[in-house]
Amino acid sequence: MAKIKPGKNATKKDLIIEKAAALFRIRGFNAASMRELAEAVGVEAPSLYNHIGSKSELLQAICFKIADEFTSHLERVENTRSGNVVKIENIIRFHICMMLDEFDEVFVANHEWKHLKEPYLSNFLNQRRSYEKRFVALIEAGIKTKELKNINPYVAVLTILSAVRGLEFWQRHKKNLGPQVLQDDMVTHLLKGMIK
Amino acid sequence: MAKIKPGKNATKKDLIIEKAAALFRIRGFNAASMRELAEAVGVEAPSLYNHIGSKSELLQAICFKIADEFTSHLERVENTRSGNVVKIENIIRFHICMMLDEFDEVFVANHEWKHLKEPYLSNFLNQRRSYEKRFVALIEAGIKTKELKNINPYVAVLTILSAVRGLEFWQRHKKNLGPQVLQDDMVTHLLKGMIK
DNA sequence: TAAAAAAACTAATATCCGTTAGTTTTACAG
DNA sequence: CTGTAAAACTAACGGATATTAGTTTTTTTA
Structure with a gap:
């Protein structure tokens, strides 16, 4: 799949954090899975770890x-x-x-x-x-x-x-x-x- | 292990619910495990299911x-x-x-x-x-x-x-x-x- | 005291999760 | 173009979880 570029001045990490906030709010931290987060970001779960250290x-x-x-x-x-x-x-x-x-x-x-x-x-x-x-x-x-x-x-x-x-x-x-x-x-x- | 009697007028189910409330408050519903709850009740986890249907x-x-x-x-x-x-x-x-x-x-x-x-x-x-x-x-x-x-x-x-x-x-x-x-x-x- | 019911135990299963390993693709610098 | 680094992918692992099955112990009933 093609690489997805974040907004001009935001890093991809920032995008992930933004999506994580929305997901954690709706589902709760524990119930929210990295696979769900990945889907919201438009990526497979392991790819997230190129940008972040952990959940x-x-x-x-x-x-x-x-x-x-x-x-x-x-x-x-x-x-x-x-x-x-x-x-x-x-x-x-x-x-x-x-x-x-x-x-x-x-x-x-x-x-x-x-x-x-x-x-x-x-x-x-x-x-x-x-x-x-x-x-x-x-x-x-x-x-x-x-x-x-x-x-x-x-x-x-x-x-x-x-x-x-x-x-x-x-x-x-x-x-x-x-x-x-x-x-x-x-x-x-x-x-x-x-x-x- | 011996059977544990709940308080006089409370069923064992009531005791489990009471302990569950305390545990869910402290750990959150998803983070709280049935094994932890069982320990608080003084019993092994599967035994809980003699009294309740599910988490x-x-x-x-x-x-x-x-x-x-x-x-x-x-x-x-x-x-x-x-x-x-x-x-x-x-x-x-x-x-x-x-x-x-x-x-x-x-x-x-x-x-x-x-x-x-x-x-x-x-x-x-x-x-x-x-x-x-x-x-x-x-x-x-x-x-x-x-x-x-x-x-x-x-x-x-x-x-x-x-x-x-x-x-x-x-x-x-x-x-x-x-x-x-x-x-x-x-x-x-x-x-x-x-x-x- | 013997039979029946309730409630405990052990063992195990299927599922899901975060994360790692290893590989391939994409983007950019020269 | 070409080489390099960043970032994507697939596959898989180890661990935890809720729950079920089957068995044994305890309590209650008669």
Whole structure:
């Protein structure tokens, strides 16, 4: 069969990772087979190994690409001079955008990380914990400056991150509601509540 | 080896399902092997088949047990004469309790349902969709009676259900915060927001 | 206590999976 | 064109998995 060229600026490895993200999301990491992945790429299974080292390497690439994007965005926000509420709103909106723009990858990072092998598993969890702690610190700062209610900051972070993650169920209703309305509504709900 | 008796009122099948829920949660449905499950039960793998039909039957039992509990609770709430906000708060608190009391089962129902086989997969998804629609109706009613802001009810349900689901990450912080505080904080956050 | 039923065990099978080995084809540099 | 390297292919292996078959042990029943 003819060699298949990937898009201009992307390597074939990138194409494989992209297809892997979609497949891992739909079938789950363990249920997804390298033969299925090969078919999606348009190649026989062993040919994949000319470009990648192993199946778990694919999972690592996906998880850490996403983790790094979130981490570096948080760093950018921290170095801003805005108020804490603005910072928090910024983070919420970024999560929503990531969920909509890089759906497969974010989904896999959220759901399949447990199948990472050591030491990647520990690295990933440490990076997550660090992210959450820095988010908590932001909320604590907002409480100190009286911008926020005297809530438990851990519960708030938990609530926000989980709510935003729920956008993975969004696809169903995509037709009825634009992403901008969605973003605004969710930000309002999480910041100001739903009671009049 | 001697026959192992389950707890007084539970059949051996119930014991197997219970152990399966814990195992499926930790390892994932596909990664969890029947040999591992057998070891947890204290038996050789083929012996399991004296009590169950197949591995997927276990997943079905777990998923539908949880789905039915949520559905019947919703029905109870619907038949109540309380205000809509009280009903919504009731549902949120029930979700939190389920998450804390039947952690393994709820986790598996939330994460592993995609490995259900037809027609169970379709049944499960239909039951979920129905639940969400009835929840949406409750919020729409609250908007109509001016109890709630004029938010998009789909976004609200999405936000609430996802936030509550996030309690699966709770175990980490259990030591620092009691479940009652958690419940109250989360209900407040979801109903009234975090801004002062 | 003897017969019947339930539930354990051992052994084995068929299937699928990730991956390797070895070979052939394609693409590109000179 | 020609030679070289990259990337495709076919064939196959070793290991794990769910499950079945057949047998033996344990428990219950009468």
